[in-house]
Amino acid sequence: MPLLSVRDLTHTYPNGFQALKGISFDVEAGEFLVIIGLSGSGKSTLLRCINRLIEPTGGTITFDGADVTHITSDALRKHRAQIGMIFQHFNLIPRHSVINNAMYGALGSMPAFSSILGRFATDIRTRAIEALRIVGIAEKSDVRADTLSGGQQQRVAIARALMQTPRMLLADEPVASLDPSTSHSVMSYLDKINNEMDTTVICNLHFLSLVRQYATRVIALKNGELVFNGSPHDITEQWFTAIYGEDAVEVEIR
Ligand SMILES: Nc1ncnc2c1ncn2[C@@H]1O[C@H](COP(=O)(O)OP(=O)(O)OP(=O)(O)O)[C@@H](O)[C@H]1O
Ligand SMILES: [Mg+2]
Structure with a gap:
């Protein structure tokens, strides 16, 4: 049984904007899953649905066997207590x-x-x-x-x-404000916690070089839809263009 199971997840903000349009994926315990995608693709919205800072409009989120999609009060507090956020x-x-x-x-x-x-x-x-x-x-x-x-x-x-x-750690662009070497330092601590403390990690990242180094699996969002789910090493140039668009150029951080 996966630790986290997301099925047909949709989220429409009160102003009518549909940020997630039917997303499905599983996360096994122990994975280091990275979410990539252009600004506005729905990465933060997805993380906020998983720890239920926001309530999904449709679909289901199952965590550790329990349906947490619409839980409130005590159940919601217990759910959030199991999920660290950075x-x-x-x-x-x-x-x-x-x-x-x-x-x-x-x-x-x-x-x-x-x-x-x-x-x-x-x-x-x-x-x-x-x-x-x-x-x-x-x-x-x-x-x-x-x-x-x-x-x-x-x-x-x-x-x-x-x-x-926490059973799971969610990190929303944890290194976006940091220089390259500091980024590696922070990522290596997340990696250490993932490996040594057996904490499942889901992390939004912008730099593919970091994704390749730290992710065990990657999902990519585009306009609220899941367009890639696989190994970081399978993100070819074609996939890169499909995810980020024709005009995008990869920026390396080493
Ligand atoms: N409170 C809100 N009300 C209406 N629309 C929103 C709200 N929050 C986010 N959105 C919209 O939902 C879409 C997804 O936003 P989200 O913050 O999840 O994107 P993101 O992938 O995390 O982007 P970034 O990489 O810039 O952080 C965007 O188009 C955004 O403008
Ligand atoms: Mg974001």
């Missing part, structure tokens, strides 16, 4: 310390109340330090998050997601 702009609380930002991951969602900070149990602090160690940044625990570089902030965001002990 964003392009890190979404840390800038004035708070690195360790506190990591610990917020244990709350299941971003805290609106910082008053409970002082009362975090010691074991949560210990786990947070361990999570920061996994992404190589434990020595920065006590500094303010906004004093870190972009790559360091993204590693804190990964540590925060790890605090959820």
